[in-house]
Amino acid sequence: MTAAATTGGGLVRRLTTRDAVAIGLGSMLGAGVFAVWAPAAAAAGWWLLLGLAVAAVAAWCNATSTAALAVALPVSGGAYAFGRDRLGAGWGFLAGWAFVVGKTASCAAMALTVGSYLWPEQARAVAVGAVLLVVAVDGAGITRTARATRVLLALTLTALTVVLGASLPAAGSPDGGTTAEAPAGVLTAAGLLFFAFAGYARIATLAEEVREPARTIPRAVTAALGSAVVVYTVVGVAVLAVLGPQRLAGSTAPLADAVRAGPVPGLAWVAAAGAVTAACGALLGLVAGVTRTALAMARNHDLPAPLARVHPVRSTPVVGELVLAVAVCALVLIGDLTAVVGASSFGVLLYYAVANAAAWTLPAGARPPRVVPLLGGVLCLVLAALLPPTSVVTAAAVLTAGLLGRAVAVHRRGLRS
Template identity: 65%
Template sequence: MNRLVRRLGTADAVVIGLGSMIGAGVFSAFAPAAAAAGSGLLAGLVIAGVVAYCNASSSAALAARYPTSGGTYVYGRERLGDWWGFTAGWGFVIGKTASCAAMALTVASYVSPAWARPLAVLAVLSFAAVNYFGVTRTARLARVLLVVTLVALGLTLVAVYGGAAGPAPGWTSGGPLGVLQAAGLLFFAFAGYARIATLGEEVRDPERTIPRAIPIALGIAFAVYALVGVGLLASLGPAALAASPAPLADAAQAGGLAWLAPAARVGAVVAGLGALLALLTGIGRTALAMARNSDLPGWLAAVHPRHRVPHHAEIVLAVVVCGLVLTVDLRGAIGFSSFGVLVYYAIANASALTLRALPRWVPVLGLAGCLLLAATLPWQSVVAGLAVFAVGLAGRAVARRS
C-alpha cells in the first residue's frame, strides 16, 4: 500500500516543529533585523509573532480537516482550486529547498569557514540518509538536537543576562518600513510550524494532535525569541547588533561570563542541523503530495516498501540542495525563502477563510500580514521570488496543455 504510517504523537510533532523554528534563525536573524529597524526590531518581532499566530491557527484548522501529507498544497487544492494549491506547493518546495541550503551553509560556516561548502554537502547527505530510514528515527534525532540546542541557548542567555552590564544602548529606529522589513526577516525564524501540518499523514489522531501541537510549539518559540531579542539589544545595542556576524556569541563574549560564549557557537551548529533535518522531512512530504496529483513527476510519489518514506523525493531533494550549497549565496537564499514562505502562508489563510472553524479576523489578518511582509522584503528577494513563481506556473500550464 502506497501510504505513510501514523507513528507520531503530540510530543513528537511539537519537537519537530520546535526543531524547525528554534534553528539557525535565532542565531542569525536578529542582526539583519536590527540593521533594518534598529531597536524597532522588538516591534517587528511582535508583528511577526502575530502573523505567525494567525498562520498557525489557520494551518491547524485546515490540518484537522485534511489530515494528509502536503500542508497548504492540499488545503489550497481542496478549498480554492488546483492552481492555488500548486502555487502554495511550488512556493513551499522551492522556498524551503533554498532554506535547506541556507541552514547547511550556516552550520558549516560556524564549524570551518574555509571548508564551508564541502561540510554543508556532508551535512545534507547525512541528514537525508536519516530521513530515508524512517520518520521515527527523524523524530528521535530531532528530539536530541532540540535538547542540545536549548541547553546551549540557555547557557548563552545566562552569559548575556548574567554578565557585567555595558553602556546603555541608544534607541534607534528604521521607521515603519524598517520595522516591517524586520518582521519579514524574523518571520523566517517562525516558519517551522508548517512542518507539523505537512506530517498530517504520519501523526496519530491528527484531528486533535495537529491543532494541539502547532500553538504549543509556536508559543515556546516566541518566548525564546523574545528573551533573545531583549538580551541582544541590552548587551550590544542596535548598532553593534546590526554589524555582528554572530550576535549571540558576541553578546555572550561582551559580558562577565565570557567563558560561556562557546555555547553560542555550539548551539548555532546544532540548531542549524535540527532545522535542516525538519526541513528535509517537510519538503519530501509536500513533494509526495504534489506528485500524487501529477503536479510533479509521478515517480516522486513512490513510498519505500520497508521504511515507509517518500524515498524518491528524498533523494532528489538531497541532490538539488547539494547543488545549491555549491553555487548559491547565503543571503540570497534566505531572502528568496522568506518570500516563498509568506506566499505559502497567504494561501493557507485564504483557504482557511472558506472554513467556519475560526473567527473570520484570524485568516483575514494572517492573509493581509503575509502579503504586506512579502511586499516589504528587499526588492531583490521580491523580484527573484516573482520570477520563480512565474516559471513554475508557466511550466504547469505548458504541461497541462500538452
C-alpha cells in the first residue's frame, strides 16, 4: 500500500508508526502532565501514585483491547465503529457519543491550560485563539498535524527535563499535608488521572489514515502508552516530593511551583512554556480524533450528514472541524478546568467500557486474553462512578440527551420508511 493509498471513504493512509506514536504520546502528555496533579492530590493525598498505577493498568487494558479492535477493523471512528460492528448500532452510538462529548470537554481543558499559563489575566481569550489556531493546523492535513505534534512533543519533553532538574534539589522537605485512607480516594484520583492516559485513543480513531494498520497500530499504542507511564511516574514522584500533597492540591501550576521551590526559581517560565506546547500538542490530537469519530458517526446517520464531508484536496473532515471549533470555544467561555477534566474522564471511560465489551467478542485468534477486556471494562465502570459527582451528573445528562435524540431520529426514520 502506498503512502497515498485511499481507504475508499475519502481519507488517505499517510501516517507512519513514528507519526502515530507522536500523536498518541503528544496527546497523553498534553492531556495532564501539567494540569491533572492538583485534583488527584486533593482526592488521594500521598496515595496519588497508587491512583496513577490503577489508571495505568486501566489504560493498558483499554489500549490492548482497542489495538486488537483497530487491527481487525482499521477504519475511522475507534470504539464507535468497533461497537457497531461487534455489539450493534446502539452500543456503537453510546461509545461514539461518549467520545465526542468527553473529548470536546478535553479540548476545552487543553485550551484553558494554554490560556492559564500563557496569559492568566486573559485566559479565556487566549484559549479561544488557541482553539482557532489548532483547528486551522488540523484542517491543513493530517500529515501536517503529525509534524506539528512531533515538534510540540520535543519541546514538551525538553521543558519537562529542565523542570525536573530544577525542582528535584528541593525534594525531601514538603509539607505534611493530608492523606486519603479510604480506597474511594485512590479510585477517584485514578479516574481523574485516567484523563492523562487517554491519548492513545487518537491512534485508533485515526486507523483509517495509518499505513499498514495491522503492524503499525499495536506498535504505536504500546510505545506511546509505555512512554507516557514512565514520564507520568517520574513527574508524579517529583511534584509530590517537592510540594507535598496539601500544597500540590492547591496549586494551579504544579510544575511551575515545583521549580519555584528549587534553587533556580527563575526557570519557572520553562514550565509555563512546556505547559503551552504540551496542551497545544494534545489539542491537535484531540481535534483530529473527535472530528474523525464524528465523520464515522455521520456516515452511519448517527450525526448530521454534513459532518461526513471531507475536503477534496486536504482530505480532512472540514465541516466537523468547524463545528468542533464552535463547540469548544463555547465551553472555553463558560467552563471550569476541573469540571471539564471530570466530564472528559466520565465520557472516555464509558467509551472504553464499550471498547472492552467489543474486544470480548472478537474471534479467538484476534482478541487479547479475555481477562484483559474484562478487567478493563470493570475498571472503566468503577472509575467512572467514583468521579466527582458534579462531573458525573453533567456528563451523564449530556449523554442521555444524545441517546434520546438518537432514539427520536431512529423512530422518525422508521416511520418514513
